[in-house]
Amino acid sequence: MLGRTGEKLAAIGLGTWKIGGGMTPDYSMDKEAIEAIRYAVELGMTHIDTAEIYGGGHAEELVGEAVKTFPREDIFITSKVWHTNLRYDDVLKACERSLKRLQTSYIDLYLIHWPNPSIPLSETMKALERLYKDGKIRYIGVSNFSVSQVEEARSYLSQTDVVANQVEYSLYDRSIEKDLIPYCLKTGVTVVAYSPLGQGRLIRELSIGRSKRIKMLREVAESYSKTPIQVALNWVIWKENVVTIPKSIRKEHLEENVGAVGWRLSERDYKRLADAWG
Numbered sequence: 001m002l003g004r005t006g007e008k009l010a011a012i013g014l015g016t017w018k019i020g021g022g023m024t025p026d027y028s029m030d031k032e033a034i035e036a037i038r039y040a041v042e043l044g045m046t047h048i049d050t051a052e053i054y055g056g057g058h059a060e061e062l063v064g065e066a067v068k069t070f071p072r073e074d075i076f077i078t079s080k081v082w083h084t085n086l087r088y089d090d091v092l093k094a095c096e097r098s099l100k101r102l103q104t105s106y107i108d109l110y111l112i113h114w115p116n117p118s119i120p121l122s123e124t125m126k127a128l129e130r131l132y133k134d135g136k137i138r139y140i141g142v143s144n145f146s147v148s149q150v151e152e153a154r155s156y157l158s159q160t161d162v163v164a165n166q167v168e169y170s171l172y173d174r175s176i177e178k179d180l181i182p183y184c185l186k187t188g189v190t191v192v193a194y195s196p197l198g199q200g201r202l203i204r205e206l207s208i209g210r211s212k213r214i215k216m217l218r219e220v221a222e223s224y225s226k227t228p229i230q231v232a233l234n235w236v237i238w239k240e241n242v243v244t245i246p247k248s249i250r251k252e253h254l255e256e257n258v259g260a261v262g263w264r265l266s267e268r269d270y271k272r273l274a275d276a277w278g
Contacts, residue, residue, distance in 0.1 A: 004188035009076060013078075013244070020061070020062045021059070027058070029249070034066045035066075041074075044261075107137045112128075129158070132159065141165065163188075168194055171235060196246050206228055223269075
């Protein structure tokens, strides 16, 4: 669920960072990328996360091409405005460019990608609320914001509210547990976790497979008839206000990722894994 909006949001979505390039376009795997995005949607990963900076805008183009074969209302698209485009007019122009690349008349959730202390947040939020009023975006969110920054952002909105904060969260990075997750739960802000596998650290650690915590993870996975990756993803979305957006272009990985939903770790196993990763 997306905050208190009543909007259903896939607990496991699809991230697109480095699909279509890093900070500049890469067209070499367009066909594979489009097929992967479509397959993800078919599997139920209807939340597609992208950003204007991903692939220099090419990721948005790939998303737009991929999802146009589905009813628009069945897809939830998140995109993000880069921190250099947070002036009022720049936000409006950035959104129009993203809409064109995505081949859509609206973006479901539009986020400030990173805070920019050199630009007044009030100016940026005013622009986002204008986009909301004009129907260009359905919901407003932020990314990589602290509790105080989320509070400030919310204070500048009069017609709607901040519904999501996209931040890094995994067994390896749990810094948001102390204050951000409790704050978001209290205020109805959904936490969208990126890098839920520790930026590949879990996969690398599994390949070595000798540590006590990896042995425990494998044992827990076996007890649920799941893979260690599926258990790690289920751990991330265990709290009711957290969803995640792992990135993958390989079909077998997409299938594995979607297998992280439809079941839930017991509280005992959740805590065992949390303790093991410290």
